[in-house]
Amino acid sequence: MAIRTYGLSGSGMDVDQMVKDLMKAQRARYDTLVQKKTQTEWKKSDYNTMYTAINDFRNTVFNYKMSSTVSPKLATSSNQAVATVTADGDAANITHSLNVTQLAKGVTLTSAGSDNTTTTDDTITTGTSKDTLANQFTGLSGTFTIKITNGTSSKEISIDTSQSIYQVVSDINNAGINVKASYDTTLDRFFLSTTNTGASASLDFTGSDPAGINFLQDNLKLNVNPADNKGQDAKFTLDSAMVTQTTNTFTISGITYNLQGEGLTTVAVKPDNDKTIANVKAFIEAYNSTLSKLNAELTEDKYKDYLPLTTEQKKAMSETEITAWEAKAKSGSLRRNPTLQDTVTKMRSAVYSPVAGLTGKYTSLSNLGITTGDYSENGILHLDDDTKLKQALEEDPDIINKLFNASGDTSSKKGIAGRLYDTLKVSMDNIGNEAGYTAGISGDTKSTLANLIRDYDKQMISLADRLDNMEESYYNKFNAMEIALSKLSQQSSWLTSQLSS
Numbered sequence: 001m002a003i004r005t006y007g008l009s010g011s012g013m014d015v016d017q018m019v020k021d022l023m024k025a026q027r028a029r030y031d032t033l034v035q036k037k038t039q040t041e042w043k044k045s046d047y048n049t050m051y052t053a054i055n056d057f058r059n060t061v062f063n064y065k066m067s068s069t070v071s072p073k074l075a076t077s078s079n080q081a082v083a084t085v086t087a088d089g090d091a092a093n094i095t096h097s098l099n100v101t102q103l104a105k106g107v108t109l110t111s112a113g114s115d116n117t118t119t120t121d122d123t124i125t126t127g128t129s130k131d132t133l134a135n136q137f138t139g140l141s142g143t144f145t146i147k148i149t150n151g152t153s154s155k156e157i158s159i160d161t162s163q164s165i166y167q168v169v170s171d172i173n174n175a176g177i178n179v180k181a182s183y184d185t186t187l188d189r190f191f192l193s194t195t196n197t198g199a200s201a202s203l204d205f206t207g208s209d210p211a212g213i214n215f216l217q218d219n220l221k222l223n224v225n226p227a228d229n230k231g232q233d234a235k236f237t238l239d240s241a242m243v244t245q246t247t248n249t250f251t252i253s254g255i256t257y258n259l260q261g262e263g264l265t266t267v268a269v270k271p272d273n274d275k276t277i278a279n280v281k282a283f284i285e286a287y288n289s290t291l292s293k294l295n296a297e298l299t300e301d302k303y304k305d306y307l308p309l310t311t312e313q314k315k316a317m318s319e320t321e322i323t324a325w326e327a328k329a330k331s332g333s334l335r336r337n338p339t340l341q342d343t344v345t346k347m348r349s350a351v352y353s354p355v356a357g358l359t360g361k362y363t364s365l366s367n368l369g370i371t372t373g374d375y376s377e378n379g380i381l382h383l384d385d386d387t388k389l390k391q392a393l394e395e396d397p398d399i400i401n402k403l404f405n406a407s408g409d410t411s412s413k414k415g416i417a418g419r420l421y422d423t424l425k426v427s428m429d430n431i432g433n434e435a436g437y438t439a440g441i442s443g444d445t446k447s448t449l450a451n452l453i454r455d456y457d458k459q460m461i462s463l464a465d466r467l468d469n470m471e472e473s474y475y476n477k478f479n480a481m482e483i484a485l486s487k488l489s490q491q492s493s494w495l496t497s498q499l500s501s
Contacts, residue, residue: 074087
C-alpha cells in the first residue's frame, strides 16, 4: 500500500471521512449479500428443524407398523413360581399348558474340601500374603499352564506365580470362552462358572499341565472331574409337545417364557385393550405435535422490514434490542412453504381417509370416535371419549392393526401407518434436496440452499476484493491531489517571495 500524504497541503479536508462516505454506498452492496446469505442460513436451519420433527414422527409411525404396538397382547401365568411370561402382538389368543421337568443350568465351581462340599474350613490361602501366588500358596513356584474348555471353546492360560490371584481372575475373564472367575477375599474362596447354560456348557481342564491341575485341585480346591462339570438343558412339555431349550428364557410362538422352577402352569394370552387404547392416544399426541409444528411454521408472521442486522447496526444497539430485532428477522422463513404445505395436506388425508378394502362399520379413525376440531385447529385429532374405541376393540380386537397396517398396491388400500410412512419419506427427500439434512453446509454438497450459501460466499469474497481496490484508488487520488496542492502552494510561496524582493 502506498504512503498517504494527504494533509500536507494544508487544505483542511477530512480525507478519511470523505473516503468513508464515498465507500458507504458501495459497501451497502456487500451488506446486502451478507443479509441474503444470513437469511438463507436461517431458512436452512428452519428446514432442518422441520426435517428433524418429521423424521422423529416417522420413527414413531414405524412402531405402528408393528403388531406389538397396534395389537398388544397380555400373557399371564397361573403359577409364576414355574414361569413368568410376556407376549408380543403375534401371539395367538389361546391358553397353553406348561410342565417344566428340568431347568437349564450352567456349571459353577466353588472352593470346596475333598468331599466336594463347601464348609467354613474351605479357605484356600496357605501362605502369609496374597501379593503373589507363590506367597499365597505354600510350595507354589514357577509358571505353568491351565487349559479351560467350555463346550467347543477353549483357552490356554499361562499362570505366573510371581503374579497375584487377581491376575488369574482377569486372564480367565478375558479368555472369551463364556467363563467367569472371581475371588472373594473375605471368604477366601475361588469361584468359577460358565456364563452360558445348557447341555453344551462345561468346564473341562483336560490338557492342562500337571502343575496346573494341582493348582486348580489342591490350591483352589475346585472339582476338576469333567464328568461332574456339565450343564443341562431346560426340559418341559408345552401343549403335549416335549421341548428342550439351552436357556431358561426363550420365545415360542410370540410368547417369551422365563422359567423359574419345576412344576405345572397354564399360560393365557388375550388382547391387551388397555394398552392398545394407550398406544392410540400416544399416536394422536405424536401426530398432533408434529402437525402443530408444521402449521406453526406455515403460518408464522413474516416481517419484511426486519432484515438481518449489519455489523455497524449492531454497534448502535443493545443486546436486548438485537435479540428482539433478530427474532422478527428470522420469523416466517417458511411461511406458506409448498413442501411443508404438501406434507400437512397428505398427513391429514392419510389419517382421515377410510381404508379401502375393510368391511364392516370400522373403516376409518372417525368410526372409533377419533375426530378433528373446527377449521381453526388445522386438523388436530381428538379422542374426547374412548367409549367407541373400547366398543370397537371388544367387537374386533384386531381393528387397530387392520386400520394401521392394511396392505395394498394403492394408497387408499394401505393402512394409516403405511400411508404416513411413505408420505413422510417423500417430504424428507424433498427437504433434503432443497436444504440438505443438517443445519449447516458442512458435508452438504447437493442441496439448493447449501449451494446458494456457497455462491454468496464467493460473491462476497469477490466484492470485498473490488471494494478494497476501490478504496485504495480513492485514497491514491486524494494522495495525488494533496501532492499537487502542496506543489502549487510551494510555487505560490516562491513567487510571492520573488515579487516581495
